[in-house]
Amino acid sequence: MPSTAPASTSYRLKHSREHRLAAPWFTPLGYAGATFVFGMVFPRLEHYFLPELNSTMSASAAMAIGSAIASGMLALTGIVFSLAFVMVQFSATAYSPRLVLWVARDPVVSHALGVFIATFLYALMLVAWVDRGSSGTVPLISGWLVLVLLVASMALFIALIERIGSLQVNRMLIFTGDQGRKAIDELYPSDRSPAAARETLDLERWSVTQTLIHSGRPQVIQAIDVEALVAQARNADAVIEMLAAVGDTVLELTPLLRVRGARQPLDERALAAGIVAGDERTFKQDPKYAIRLVVDIAIKALSPAINDPTTAVQALDQIEDLLLRLGRRNLDIDTFDDTTGRLRLVVPFPTWDDFLLLGLAEIRAYGSGSVQVMRRMTALIKNLTEVLPANRHEALRRWEQRLQGTIAKSFADVQEKRDASVPDRQGLGIGEEPPPGS
Numbered sequence: 001m002p003s004t005a006p007a008s009t010s011y012r013l014k015h016s017r018e019h020r021l022a023a024p025w026f027t028p029l030g031y032a033g034a035t036f037v038f039g040m041v042f043p044r045l046e047h048y049f050l051p052e053l054n055s056t057m058s059a060s061a062a063m064a065i066g067s068a069i070a071s072g073m074l075a076l077t078g079i080v081f082s083l084a085f086v087m088v089q090f091s092a093t094a095y096s097p098r099l100v101l102w103v104a105r106d107p108v109v110s111h112a113l114g115v116f117i118a119t120f121l122y123a124l125m126l127v128a129w130v131d132r133g134s135s136g137t138v139p140l141i142s143g144w145l146v147l148v149l150l151v152a153s154m155a156l157f158i159a160l161i162e163r164i165g166s167l168q169v170n171r172m173l174i175f176t177g178d179q180g181r182k183a184i185d186e187l188y189p190s191d192r193s194p195a196a197a198r199e200t201l202d203l204e205r206w207s208v209t210q211t212l213i214h215s216g217r218p219q220v221i222q223a224i225d226v227e228a229l230v231a232q233a234r235n236a237d238a239v240i241e242m243l244a245a246v247g248d249t250v251l252e253l254t255p256l257l258r259v260r261g262a263r264q265p266l267d268e269r270a271l272a273a274g275i276v277a278g279d280e281r282t283f284k285q286d287p288k289y290a291i292r293l294v295v296d297i298a299i300k301a302l303s304p305a306i307n308d309p310t311t312a313v314q315a316l317d318q319i320e321d322l323l324l325r326l327g328r329r330n331l332d333i334d335t336f337d338d339t340t341g342r343l344r345l346v347v348p349f350p351t352w353d354d355f356l357l358l359g360l361a362e363i364r365a366y367g368s369g370s371v372q373v374m375r376r377m378t379a380l381i382k383n384l385t386e387v388l389p390a391n392r393h394e395a396l397r398r399w400e401q402r403l404q405g406t407i408a409k410s411f412a413d414v415q416e417k418r419d420a421s422v423p424d425r426q427g428l429g430i431g432e433e434p435p436p437g438s
Contacts, residue, residue, distance in 0.1 A: 027107070031114030032121065039125035046139050054140055062130045062138040069150055070123035077116040080157065084109070084164055095172055096296035098280070108163050112156040119149040169301075169311055173294060177318035179283040180290025181325060187285055188329035201335065203346065206239050206260035212271050214250040221248050223276040223285045224347055230336050232270055233344035238262035240271075245348040246285045250277070287322065288350055291359050294318050302366040302373070309370040312363060313427040316373075319359045320380045326355050327388040353395050360399060368410040371420045372427035377403055379423035379432075 057065075126142050166175065221244050233240045241258045244250050256275060259266055281289045298315035301308040331352055336345040350358075360377065367373030381403065385396045404421065411417045423432045 025110075027110035028114040028117055031111075031118045035118040035121045039122050043125065043129040043139060043142050046141055050141070054138060057138050057143065059130050059138055062143060063127050066123045066127040066130065066146060069146060070120050070127070073116055073120040073123065073150075073153065076153075076157075077113065077120065080116075080160065081113060084160065095169065095300060096293055098293060098296070106163050108156065108159050112153075112160045115149065115153050115156050119146070119153045122146055122149055169297065170314060173297060173314055173318050176290050176293045176297075177321060180287050180294075180318075180322045183283045183285065183287040183290060184322065184325050184329065187287060188326070188331065188333065190329070201346065203239070203241055203260060208258050208260055209238070209262045210259035210265050212256045212259075212268060214244075214254045214256050215252060218249050218251050219277040220279065220281050221246050221250060221275060222278045222282045225274040225276065226336055226345060226347070229271070229274040230338055230344045232266055232274070233259075233262075234338040234342075236262040236264060236266050238266070239343055240345045242345070242347040244275075245350075247281050247288060287326065288355070288358055291319060291322055291355065294322075295359065295362055298363050299366045302363070302370065309367065309372045309427065312367055312370070312373050313376045316363065316376045316380055319363075320383065323355060323359055323380075323384060324387065327352065327384060327392045331355075352392060356395055356399055364403060364406055368406045371411075371416065374403070374407050374410075374420040375422050375424035376427040378421060379425045382423045382432075383425075 122142075123146050126139075126146050129142060130138050166172070224242065224246060229240050229242075236259070239260045241260060243255045243257055250256065257271065259271075281292075283289055294315045298312040298319075300306060301311035301315070331349065334347050334349045335343055336347070338344045360380075363373065364377060367377075378400075381396055381400050385393055385400075388396070407417055407420045411420055424430065
């Protein structure tokens, strides 16, 4: 029989290895270190093993070109990345600081900085080997390598400008929506159709034998290794109940999970290893995060300082698509069985009501005075009701009533109420007939 006095163990979650390696400073530093080592070794090898392989360019011309490339790349790096950081900072205030972090971590940005630094360093080292020992010679391969790096720098400069152009609001919305669609496809397989309502799971029939508590600084649950936790629960003939969901921030003494009905205590290190944590939320296993970022863009556009309802309408396009995909999937994936069909793991996942609340509540509140936003939200609910299965309709009808109540409170003029109640996918485009009684 399991012990009636469950053991509570504090454990410090390990930081996500994936995000440690993705640090934006790591790539430029690697380029600089590799270029320094290569620049110290390769010219010497070229000098000793290929002494006759020299360029026809004069030493004075090669030194002038190398010096110009080095000084030019140093200035270009400073100017380009100063402008890039200004653009990123502006986008952080205009859209969402959480979203712009993903752009700042774009590999093109770090690789561009690395190649710029490599070109600068190697051009300096080439100057040091020109006219070595007053020989009047220019090493051929090293000279061409500088030109190759210069061409690579120009190519990455063009790619970097294109990435900065992705900070346009429409591209940011598409990028975020794509991340959400990817997360939905990975988390909710398409072959699982929406399930009917089921009985509430009774976990109390298994007594708690072990509790894992977080110790350390706040961290965000980024993913849960379902297979690893199921395997541990099966080996101990237990059920693991996750108390923290993906996207939650766990603080000191926050309960992470409970082990129920185990024959013996499970290894805390192995349990904690099944929880991936980091400093920020990620899109992996967390489609709510994508919706959260799109909503952030929409409500910031609806702020009095910006007053851009058209951007909110564009955000609702992405939100409708994400809700449409979620509404067609089985969202009841909170229980996981082993190969014998026995329950082993329970993980909290958002429900259909949770997704609707996240996607619609704040936009409805902040956009209540905009005819354009109300019309787009009315069309969103109408379309979801028409195409989604019947088990999604009750929640959508509640939201339709809430939206009509908001319109009734926000517009005093009868004609404005009627206009705001018209379903219109463009906000102010081609309207349909308003709902009866509006």
